Amino acid sequence: MSLRRSMFFHLLRRGLLGRGNRPLIAFIALTVAATMITAMLNLYYGLESKLNRDFRAYGANVTVAAQEGSVLPPEALDKAQQILPPGSLVVPFAFAIAHAGDGSAVVVAGTNFSRLQKLDKWWLVSKWPTESDEGIVGGKAEPHLASSNGSFDLNFSGRTLHLIEATTVKTGGEEENRIYISLPEFETWTGVRPSLLEISVPGSREQVNAAIRQLQTAFPSLQVRPVRQLLEAQGAVITRMRSVMLASTLLITLTVALCVFSTLTSSVLERRRDFAVMKAIGSSQTTVNGLFAAEALVIALVAALCGYLLGSGLAAWISEANFHTAVAPRIAVLPLVIVCSVALALLAALLPLAQLQRIEPAGILKGE
Amino acid sequence: MLGVAVATAMIAVGVDVGDKINRELRSYGANIVVYPEEAALDVRIGDEQIKPASGGAHLKESDLPKIKGIFWGHNILAFTPILETRAQMNGRAIPVVGTYFAKQLHFGTESFITGAEKLYTWWKVDGSWPKDDSREILLGSRLADQIGKRAGDEIQLAGSSARITGIVSAGGQEDNEIIAPLSFAQQVAGEPNAVDKVYVSALTKPEDAFARRDPARMNAVDHDRWYCSPYANSIAFQLQEAFPGSRAEQIRQAAQNEGAVLSHISGMMLLIAVASLIAAALAVSAAMATTILERRREVGLMKSLGATATTIASLFVTEASLLAVVAGLIGFALGSVIAQRIGHAIFHSGVEITPVLLPIVIFLALLVTIGGSAAAIRRALRLDPVVVLRGDA
Numbered sequence: 001m002s003l004r005r006s007m008f009f010h011l012l013r014r015g016l017l018g019r020g021n022r023p024l025i026a027f028i029a030l031t032v033a034a035t036m037i038t039a040m041l042n043l044y045y046g047l048e049s050k051l052n053r054d055f056r057a058y059g060a061n062v063t064v065a066a067q068e069g070s071v072l073p074p075e076a077l078d079k080a081q082q083i084l085p086p087g088s089l090v091v092p093f094a095f096a097i098a099h100a101g102d103g104s105a106v107v108v109a110g111t112n113f114s115r116l117q118k119l120d121k122w123w124l125v126s127k128w129p130t131e132s133d134e135g136i137v138g139g140k141a142e143p144h145l146a147s148s149n150g151s152f153d154l155n156f157s158g159r160t161l162h163l164i165e166a167t168t169v170k171t172g173g174e175e176e177n178r179i180y181i182s183l184p185e186f187e188t189w190t191g192v193r194p195s196l197l198e199i200s201v202p203g204s205r206e207q208v209n210a211a212i213r214q215l216q217t218a219f220p221s222l223q224v225r226p227v228r229q230l231l232e233a234q235g236a237v238i239t240r241m242r243s244v245m246l247a248s249t250l251l252i253t254l255t256v257a258l259c260v261f262s263t264l265t266s267s268v269l270e271r272r273r274d275f276a277v278m279k280a281i282g283s284s285q286t287t288v289n290g291l292f293a294a295e296a297l298v299i300a301l302v303a304a305l306c307g308y309l310l311g312s313g314l315a316a317w318i319s320e321a322n323f324h325t326a327v328a329p330r331i332a333v334l335p336l337v338i339v340c341s342v343a344l345a346l347l348a349a350l351l352p353l354a355q356l357q358r359i360e361p362a363g364i365l366k367g368e
Numbered sequence: 369m370l371g372v373a374v375a376t377a378m379i380a381v382g383v384d385v386g387d388k389i390n391r392e393l394r395s396y397g398a399n400i401v402v403y404p405e406e407a408a409l410d411v412r413i414g415d416e417q418i419k420p421a422s423g424g425a426h427l428k429e430s431d432l433p434k435i436k437g438i439f440w441g442h443n444i445l446a447f448t449p450i451l452e453t454r455a456q457m458n459g460r461a462i463p464v465v466g467t468y469f470a471k472q473l474h475f476g477t478e479s480f481i482t483g484a485e486k487l488y489t490w491w492k493v494d495g496s497w498p499k500d501d502s503r504e505i506l507l508g509s510r511l512a513d514q515i516g517k518r519a520g521d522e523i524q525l526a527g528s529s530a531r532i533t534g535i536v537s538a539g540g541q542e543d544n545e546i547i548a549p550l551s552f553a554q555q556v557a558g559e560p561n562a563v564d565k566v567y568v569s570a571l572t573k574p575e576d577a578f579a580r581r582d583p584a585r586m587n588a589v590d591h592d593r594w595y596c597s598p599y600a601n602s603i604a605f606q607l608q609e610a611f612p613g614s615r616a617e618q619i620r621q622a623a624q625n626e627g628a629v630l631s632h633i634s635g636m637m638l639l640i641a642v643a644s645l646i647a648a649a650l651a652v653s654a655a656m657a658t659t660i661l662e663r664r665r666e667v668g669l670m671k672s673l674g675a676t677a678t679t680i681a682s683l684f685v686t687e688a689s690l691l692a693v694v695a696g697l698i699g700f701a702l703g704s705v706i707a708q709r710i711g712h713a714i715f716h717s718g719v720e721i722t723p724v725l726l727p728i729v730i731f732l733a734l735l736v737t738i739g740g741s742a743a744a745i746r747r748a749l750r751l752d753p754v755v756v757l758r759g760d761a
Contacts, residue, residue: 018759025654025657028650028653029650029654030653030655031654032646032647032650032651032654033651035646036643036644037641040640043636043640047636050632051632051633054628054629054632055629056624057624057625057628058621058625059621096495104409105409105411106409107411120621121626122620122624124620125619140409140410141409144409152465156555170617170620171619171621172400172401172617172618172620172623173401173619173621173623174410177409177411187712214743225540226539227539227540228538228539228540229394229396229490229539229540231398232398232489232490233393233396233490234394236392236396237389237393237629238390239712240388240389240392240715241385241389241633243713243714244381244385244637244710244714247381247710247713247714248378248381248640248644251374251377251378251549251706252374252378252640252644252647254649255374255644255648256647256648256651259648259651259655260651260654261651262655263651263655263658266655266658266659266662267658270658270661270662295759314643318636318639318643319636321639322534322632322635322639323632323636330759357530
């Protein structure tokens, strides 16, 4: 028994190491397959979070507004920040109607510039205000200001505020009709407190909806609303991309598997003489199958590990090149890759053997 | 062959997926707005509009079909005019917004349907959409709660009765408004042929450094190139030309961020296509190596009969090339079918397969096959005929 076992391992070692580059070819082919499977699976799982992050650049996806004509309770900002998942951005807005230099009414908004800057990265401004008397002027509001040397006055119920124009903003939206100033300045000038929170919640549509429900329970008297246009677009694009990625993953995996399968099969068929000799000198069916299977198993396991490392690297590189952040390799992918590789290798080894089984060893040895 | 098929499918899908996602995104709101140059400041806080935006200046409704006539008219997927006014109802001034729902318009010989149904796909309408040029309206959901009306009810609006066909829930200011056909709103406002602004959804190319340059300061050649590229800015410029006395601007929130999403998506598909191509090359290389190893007796025989390395190599290369071309053709056909299938399954519309792809695919197949078999051929050439023919190798 121990002799047989040592013979088995001897043959296995010879089969793996002593046959020139044929096991190497099988190994390369399997590694390629494992690499592609790993890379595609990693990308498939990583894509969603990357795209979700892209959609965060659009700005707020939830708004919390006070009832008409009233303002938010003072603790609303901190409370919202507390109950929202980490990474959420809450930007307060207070509004008042002031009179500009030419007498026309203009909406003035008080906000937190350092937060707004993170929320609305797409605003085309040359410089964000840093001083308390600086403001951002909407492109359409600018002609009404009668500003001189970049400074202008605004009038709110008899009180005048002198401001310096830091930059104009062009958005194509209603922001262009407004003037934005810093919130403390706004509150001392008008005495009006914030009435609106614009919130950016990170994550998928489901996570955002969960955050909305939490906000609704926390603020029963306020209007918590999703920015549906954005959320629906995000949901639709991600669903589509998920399907595209799934289809490509299946397609690529299938092709690479087929290529590998044909390579492996032919390399097993090539060794029909070994097989015939073993049968001729009396080894059992199980032993021969076991030997070939063990060989395939060893190659597949090593290839799966190499492929996993290479594939994770490939996925990280693709994501780095494209999204400028790498996808983290998922350990959950590894068992799947190992199972696929082993199944592929075993199938490719044992199917041709089953074929050979039906032929007489003598026939093979004679060279038929 | 399978490798080529997959490469074709991946490239075709990869090239097209950007366009498909672009269309998908474009059904979620406009990316360009056109308004009169003389428009007064819009004084609006959240849902509360303090006074109507229209300070007398309007666009003409009769100019609207011209939108389809601009240089990039085919890239205009949908547009919808907006006329904001107010109507007295139960002693309250209710905002009324006039628009197209699914209006049939004609420009030249072309006829097309456009309106809110196409542009505002995220609106949830409980009931049915109203017909254009009728006395049917949509009622905003919060307004409906306030006045206690439901779909199918009649309301009195500005001295005439209107039928509510549906309750709209949009999550925005629309929820407090009455959405009416444009002609009805014009009648309420007493401004025939008037439009406040037009929202346009156009397929655009993501903005790059060239798009951000000021067209007024470009030379003639650059200006032509800018004008003929479907940037949001250049389409806005052409819209401005189509409407006398108007300003058109890209809505930066949509235009800017879509660019990022789209370039990321198509960039990733491209990289995946490249990676799958390399994988195919390696797989082909392994397959070629085994076939050539199988034929080493043949090589030995040829060598012993006096064939030079060049002859043998060219034989193998020719064989591989023939194989590659045939496989390329079949793979292209197969790949096109696969790409179509994917397109239909995921986007409900076929993927356009450009013929330009064929030579590229054949070339790639040649490259992959020859490159993949080079190592194996070189090894075959190094074989010693004596050893091979004796059967020891």
